[in-house]
Amino acid sequence: xxxxxxxxxxxxxPLLILLIPTIAQASVGATELQGSFKIGPSIILIIxxxxxxxxxxxxxxxxxxxxxxxxxxxxxxxxxMAIASNWMSAASFLGMAALMYGSGYHxxxxxxxxxxxxxxxxVLMAGQIRKYGKYTAADFIGDRYYSQTMRAVGAIIAILIxxxxxxxxxxxxxxxxxxxxxxxxxxxVVIGGxxxxxxxxxxxxxGVTKNMQIQYVIIIIxxxxxxxxxxxxxxxxxxxxxxxxxxxxxxxxxxxxxxxxAGMMNSLGHDYAIVPSPEYAMPWDPATGKxxxxxxxxxxxxxxxxxxxxxxLQRFYIVPNASDARWSVVWGLFFICVLYWxxxxxxxxxxxxxxxxxxxxxxxxxxxVYTAQLGNVHPLIVGLLAxxxxxxxxxxxxxLLVAGASAFSHDLYVKxxxxxxxxxxxxxxxxLGTVLMAIIVILIAILELGLIGELxxxxxxxxxxxxxxxxxxxxxxSGSNRQGAIAGLIMGGFISxxxxxxxxxxxxxxxxxxxxxxxxxxxxWYFAWIGAPLSIxxxxxxxxxxSNTPLEIRKFxxxxxxx
Amino acid sequence: MLIGGMVLLKYVxxxxxIYIYLIKIKKLFIxxxxxxxxxxxFRPTTERAKKNRNKVLVLLVIWGxxxxxxxxxxxVLEKSTPExxxxxxxxxxxxxxxxxxxxxxLQVFARSVLQVAxxxxxxxEHRKAFDNGITWATMQLADSAQxxxxxNALISFExxxxxxxxxxxxxxxxxxxxxxxxxxxxxxxxxxELLTRLLPMxxxxxxxxxxxxxxxxxxxxxxxxxxxxxxxVLTDTIFLGFPFHYFYTAVFLLIMFIGICWFYSFxxxxxxxxxxxxx
Numbered sequence: 001x002x003x004x005x006x007x008x009x010x011x012x013x014p015l016l017i018l019l020i021p022t023i024a025q026a027s028v029g030a031t032e033l034q035g036s037f038k039i040g041p042s043i044i045l046i047i048x049x050x051x052x053x054x055x056x057x058x059x060x061x062x063x064x065x066x067x068x069x070x071x072x073x074x075x076x077x078x079x080x081m082a083i084a085s086n087w088m089s090a091a092s093f094l095g096m097a098a099l100m101y102g103s104g105y106h107x108x109x110x111x112x113x114x115x116x117x118x119x120x121x122x123v124l125m126a127g128q129i130r131k132y133g134k135y136t137a138a139d140f141i142g143d144r145y146y147s148q149t150m151r152a153v154g155a156i157i158a159i160l161i162x163x164x165x166x167x168x169x170x171x172x173x174x175x176x177x178x179x180x181x182x183x184x185x186x187x188x189v190v191i192g193g194x195x196x197x198x199x200x201x202x203x204x205x206x207g208v209t210k211n212m213q214i215q216y217v218i219i220i221i222x223x224x225x226x227x228x229x230x231x232x233x234x235x236x237x238x239x240x241x242x243x244x245x246x247x248x249x250x251x252x253x254x255x256x257x258x259x260x261x262a263g264m265m266n267s268l269g270h271d272y273a274i275v276p277s278p279e280y281a282m283p284w285d286p287a288t289g290k291x292x293x294x295x296x297x298x299x300x301x302x303x304x305x306x307x308x309x310x311x312x313l314q315r316f317y318i319v320p321n322a323s324d325a326r327w328s329v330v331w332g333l334f335f336i337c338v339l340y341w342x343x344x345x346x347x348x349x350x351x352x353x354x355x356x357x358x359x360x361x362x363x364x365x366x367x368x369v370y371t372a373q374l375g376n377v378h379p380l381i382v383g384l385l386a387x388x389x390x391x392x393x394x395x396x397x398x399x400l401l402v403a404g405a406s407a408f409s410h411d412l413y414v415k416x417x418x419x420x421x422x423x424x425x426x427x428x429x430x431x432l433g434t435v436l437m438a439i440i441v442i443l444i445a446i447l448e449l450g451l452i453g454e455l456x457x458x459x460x461x462x463x464x465x466x467x468x469x470x471x472x473x474x475x476x477x478s479g480s481n482r483q484g485a486i487a488g489l490i491m492g493g494f495i496s497x498x499x500x501x502x503x504x505x506x507x508x509x510x511x512x513x514x515x516x517x518x519x520x521x522x523x524x525w526y527f528a529w530i531g532a533p534l535s536i537x538x539x540x541x542x543x544x545x546x547s548n549t550p551l552e553i554r555k556f557x558x559x560x561x562x563x
Numbered sequence: 564m565l566i567g568g569m570v571l572l573k574y575v576x577x578x579x580x581i582y583i584y585l586i587k588i589k590k591l592f593i594x595x596x597x598x599x600x601x602x603x604x605f606r607p608t609t610e611r612a613k614k615n616r617n618k619v620l621v622l623l624v625i626w627g628x629x630x631x632x633x634x635x636x637x638x639v640l641e642k643s644t645p646e647x648x649x650x651x652x653x654x655x656x657x658x659x660x661x662x663x664x665x666x667x668x669l670q671v672f673a674r675s676v677l678q679v680a681x682x683x684x685x686x687x688e689h690r691k692a693f694d695n696g697i698t699w700a701t702m703q704l705a706d707s708a709q710x711x712x713x714x715n716a717l718i719s720f721e722x723x724x725x726x727x728x729x730x731x732x733x734x735x736x737x738x739x740x741x742x743x744x745x746x747x748x749x750x751x752x753x754x755x756e757l758l759t760r761l762l763p764m765x766x767x768x769x770x771x772x773x774x775x776x777x778x779x780x781x782x783x784x785x786x787x788x789x790x791x792x793x794x795x796v797l798t799d800t801i802f803l804g805f806p807f808h809y810f811y812t813a814v815f816l817l818i819m820f821i822g823i824c825w826f827y828s829f830x831x832x833x834x835x836x837x838x839x840x841x842x
Contacts, residue, residue: 104684108812112630115820119626122824123619127831237804242814246804252683253806258757269731273757275681276646281809282792283637287684292638296631323835326828333824337817344813351683357764476604554600562602562612563840 036182041383045180048218048387049195049394053202055211076324078213080331083315085216087336089165089396090172093223093389095453096340097371098364100347102451104280106290107347109298110453111340113460115333116299117306121313122329127322128475129313131561136403137310137467138411144474145485146550148416153489155411157466158310159433161459162404163441165309168455169393169400170196170445175366176390180383186446192390193442200398200434215395220338222388226372226381227345233375234264234272234349242341248348252280256352266374270356280351294526298457301528305460308468311403346371365452401434408433449507450524457525458500464528465492469535475561477540478554484543492535499527611838618830622823629819637808640795648675649790659700660779666704673700673750674758676782679789681761689789692781695770697762702771704749713749716742717768739763 092114100107134140137158142151173196174189181188227241237244255276264272279287284295306312315332316325350371354362362370368389372382409430414421421429449455469488473480503524505512512518522530543549607613652675655668664672673696679685680693702710720738727735742763744754752759792798800807805814835841 102684105809105812108809112812112816115817116626116630119622119820119823123622123827243803246802246810249805249809250801255757258755258760271757271760273760274683275678275757275761276648277683278646278792278794279789280683281806282794282798283634283641283808285792287682287789292634296634299630299634323828323832326824326831330821330824330828334821337821340817341814355681355683357681357761476602478600478602551600554602557602558600 038180038182038383040380041180041386044380044383045387045390048391049199051218052211052215052391052394053199055214076319076327077331079315079319079324079328080333080335081216082212083312083328083332084335084339085212085219085395086311086315086399087332087396088216088219088339088392089456090169090389090393091453091456092336092339092343093219093392094172094175094365094368095168095451095456096343097346097350097368098366098451099453100344101350101367102364103288103290104285105283106288106295106298107453108344109295110302110457111343113299113302114306115337115340117303118329118333118336120303120307122326122333125307125313125471125475126316126325126329128561129316129471130319130322130325132475133560136406136411137313137471138407140313140474141467141470141485142411142415144553145470145482146553147482147485150482150485150489152412152416154467154470155407155416157462158407158411159404159437161310161463161467162400162407163437163444164459164462165311165456166397166400166404166437166441167444167449168452168459169397170441171448171455172365172393172452173390173397174445175363176369176386176393179366179369179386180390185448189442189445193438193445196394196397197401197435197438199394200401200438201431212395212399215391216335219388219392219395220335222384222391223339223342223368226375226377226385227342229377229381230349230372230375231345234352241345245345245348248345248352249281252348252351253278253282266353266356266359267376268356268359268374270358272352274352274355277351277355280348294523297523297526297529301461301464301526301532302457304468304528304532305457305462305464308463308466308471309460310407310463310467311399313467313471314403343368349375401437404437405430405433408437447507449503454525458503461499461524461526461528461531462496465496465531465535468528468532469539473536473539473543475557477543478549478557479543480539481543481546481549483546484539484541487542488535488539491538492531495522495527495531495534498522499524499531611834611840614834615831618827622827626820626823630816633808633811633816637793637795637797640797641793642795643791644794645787646790646792648678649787651675652786652790656783659774660783669700669704670750673697673704674752676700676786677758677761677765679786680765681758682789685789686785689781689785692778692785694765694767695774695778696782697765698767698770699772699774701746701749701762701766709745709749713742713745713766714768714771716745717766717771720763721768742766 096107096110096114098107099110129140132140132144134143136155138151138154141154142148170189170193173192174185177183177192177195178185178188181191183191224241228238231241231244231248232238234248236247252274253276256273258271258273266272279285284290284292316328319325319328346368350367353359353371353374354367359374369382369386372385377385409426413429414426418425466489469492470485473488474485498518499522502512502515502518502522506515506519548554601608604616604619607616651671655664655671655675658664658668659672676693676696680690680697685693701713705713716738720742723732723735723738743759746762746766747754747759750762752762797808797811798806802810
């Protein structure tokens with residue numbers, strides 16, 4: 001390990017010494033809000049990506065167990081960092097601030113939903129999943145419900161969730177590539193998507209867990225540094241910006257007159273001032289068009305979705321024992337919360353800094369970067385922030401593409417379609433799966449169907465309606481059998497299908513019956529609020545009406561999972 | 564009663580299919596006593612499992628009340644509260660609408676609409692109507708010489724604004740300052756006021772002659788939308804600089820989640836140690 005670290009230092013330090021003056025000189029271009037190619041941020045981004053690949057090579061997996069489960073040698077804190085890095089995607093880094101910037105208090109439903117779900121995950125699942133001892137969600141579903149068909153369906157759902165989750169990430173990558181390279185959005189998505197695909201194919205099989213820990217450090221540092229600078233510049237309690245910005249929220253609510261802030265202005269020369277805007281912080285404000293029901297439905301759907309995401313559940317297989325699985329959630333949640341406490345700072349300061357109509361309409365999903373720019377943060381640091389956003393998306397996308405490709409090649413192709421497939425053929429199928437998924441995701445991301453956070457929320461609702469009920473009942477009720485699981489899955493799948501169909505139809509301008517009613521109560525971002533309970537109920541009723549779960553499954557649950 | 568009904572069905576109607584399904588329905592309510600390998604969260608069979616169930620239930624109740632209970636409380640306590648600017652607008656709106664407003668009333672109208680136009684969430688369609696109101700009121704208040712000067716300055720500003728690529732261009736700044744200096748006079752705005760900074764951005768030359776009936780309707784409906792908020796003691800109390808409800812949701816709930824997770828992991832390890840359980 002020490003030797004590995006030394007070899008990394010040997011390469012990285014001289015590289016940085018050589019490049020820093022170039023970046024500093026080149027970073028000037030980053031001051032433009034939109035526009036041209038920015039060489040400074042580009043170099044920072046390339047360095048970070050090279051670092052990830054390098055770390056991956058140095059800590060590469062030696063065999064399948066090492067790859068999937070990092071040899072089960074990861075510490076609690078290290079595993080927590082890996083969970084956080086895996087979790088902190090473009091939706092967390094860019095999307096959350098965008099949601100609060102665009103809809104005020106309503107955006108906090110996403111903050112609460114994406115963190116509160118970890119409580120469910122811990123108290124209901126983490127330790128038990130580790131004890132069950134499988135590598136993938138489809139493995140668990142196939143074994144627990146003693147069905148190859150369920151395994152195949154589990155794999156397909158895992159692929160769909162990965163695709164849905166990736167779409168939001170590709171939108172984020174596209175926006176950041178657009179900002180860095182000055183391209184139009186479509187080309188930015190295509191180029192950014194191709195880069196992330198190449199990165200995944202190169203580094204996907206390399207030291208994933210170690211890479212995630214390093215990614216976490218880079219992502220969080222790039223996110224926090226501008227916050228200290230911004231709160232210091234605009235005279236808030238900068239030592240702890242996550243508390244200091246409270247005064248900024250109150251400033252937005254009460255308004256900041258011009259004469260109180262003489263000398264403070266944004267990078268475009270506008271005063272640090274805003275008219276009283278309570279709609280930013282007041283709950284379900286009419287000005288935002290959001291309601292109390294939507295707040296509750298989103299928070300609930302995201303919570304149960306969190307406890308049903310295959311790539312999140314998979315993280316609990318890699319720790320040495322159940323106790324470590326539990327503590328890794330505690331640490332993981334803490335590391336995630338560091339970012340989630342910080343994201344509203346960007347949206348709040350961004351609101352004041354972009355309040356002047358002359359600033360114009362900014363892409364909400366890039367508000368983190370725009371806030372730093374409008375706040376006159378040094379271009380080099382803005383570049384680092386943008387590179388952090390891309391890294392957040394890259395780290396999640398590569399994990400999701402690998403997870404999706406594993407589901408395709410391991411769970412679907414080898415376990416169901418062609419059990420005699422040679423290792424070479426398996427590898428080809430995995431790579432083919434990765435490329436296919438990336439193409440599908442790029443095509444959907446180009447359509448710009450919603451904000452990053454909203455698009456990612458679709459994956460959560462899908463997971464909440466399908467995987468979550470199967471895991472919850474599979475672990476906690478031995479009476480849940482194959483027939484119940486199939487029926488529950490059909491119910492959850494049906495609700496998901498209706499919600500997503502209405503969403504796509506709405507975007508295409510196709511009028512379906514009861515459109516207003518269904519698109520409100522089963523909106524694509526939160527349909528799990530009803531889909532998950534119905535799926536659980538269906539599973540219970542059908543299980544009760546059909547034959548008992550086989551004795552060996554029940555014995556396994558009693559003797560291995562709950563002992 | 565269920566069992567009685569089953570007996571009746573079996574011996575009176577002798578309907579085998581119905582009987583079989585009633586047996587299955589019975590399973591919904593009655594546990595299989597002979598099932599030795601049965602796991603159910605609500606019916607734990609060991610001391611440790613019982614303790615775990617109780618702990619999980621207590622933590623989930625705290626979690627549920629902490630998240631959803633607080634939002635429900637916010638909803639219960641909330642009152643639809645107008646901003647002062649809405650009251651000012653309402654005081655003069657009927658006169659403005661009927662075209663009988665005095666100069667002072669027009670000034671109040673223009674200032675209140677300008678303040679709302681400067682808010683953080685404005686629909687483009689609403690902004691257009693607000694701009695119509697502001698421009699029309701400014702022109703109504705100006706005398707003929709001022710009107711000509713403002714209109715010339717506005718047309719010139721709009722032309723430069725359409726042509727420039729960077730906001731910092733000198734010609735743009737000069738045109739904006741000229742327009743501002745002229746337009747604030749009829750509205751009696753102070754040069755250092757925030758509304759003065761917003762004014763040139765909300766004036767539109769094509770909207771100067773009249774406040775259209777359509778835009779009157781939009782203003783009447785949209786202004787209360789932006790200036791009425793759901794407020795209560797929870798939103799108006801300031802805590803560590805935050806409105807309390809905002810602090811609770813954005814900061815405290817996350818601390819609570821970590822606290823719950825820490826408590827669960829700590830106590831589970833402790834119980835396992837006490838009962839000599841090695842996972």
